Amino acid sequence: MHPDDRLWLMPAPSSARFARQFVADELIKLELRELIDDVSIIVTELVNNAAVHAGSGCGLDLCERFGRVRLSVKDHSQAMPVRRRVSEWSERGRGLAMVESVGTSWGVEVSPWGKRIWVDFDPLRPIEAFPSSDPRAVGLP
Numbered sequence: 074m075h076p077d078d079r080l081w082l083m084p085a086p087s088s089a090r091f092a093r094q095f096v097a098d099e100l101i102k103l104e105l106r107e108l109i110d111d112v113s114i115i116v117t118e119l120v121n122n123a124a125v126h127a128g129s130g131c132g133l134d135l136c137e138r139f140g141r142v143r144l145s146v147k148d149h150s151q152a153m154p155v156r157r158r159v160s161e162w163s164e165r166g167r168g169l170a171m172v173e174s175v176g177t178s179w180g181v182e183v184s185p186w187g188k189r190i191w192v193d194f195d196p197l198r199p200i201e202a203f204p205s206s207d208p209r210a211v212g213l214p
Contacts (some may be wrong), residue, residue: 080133084124092120092133098146099135105142108194111175115192118159118168123148127187141177149187163165 080095082088093113116133123131127150134145154167172179176192199209 079135081130082120082123082133083130084128088130089117089120092116093192095133096135100142103137103142105137105196108142108196111144112194115172115175116144116146118171119144119146119190119192122154122168123150126150126152129187138193138196140195142196143191144194145189145191146189147189151183151188153183153188154190155180 074138080091093116094118095113100106100112108153112135120131120133121130123146127148129149132145132147133142136143138142154169172192175194179190179192182189182191
């Protein structure tokens, strides 16, 4: 476990469940319950990717910084995440698109021991799930 990690998870099917519980507990402590669903979706994706693509467990951290919440997931691989072209029928390859649509910003830091993927969430940022070209949908006359 890295000193910055607050939770270390093994590469097991149950790890995503423990990650979601960790996220929910931390967000409740921060009085940011409104972020539980969004952060849970992303932590599930990143924990599963650590097990599948990095072949390792992962370290988690969640903290509040400058009015935003930062989720960090660290694994033992230096391989960078890759955006894939997917068809509408593909079952895989949408992880980065989810991170970009749900998070406010994200990045990757590589080190000799692996990488850390971080995602920031802004509790004040509205997320429009289904953008519309109809001006009435955004309250315009």
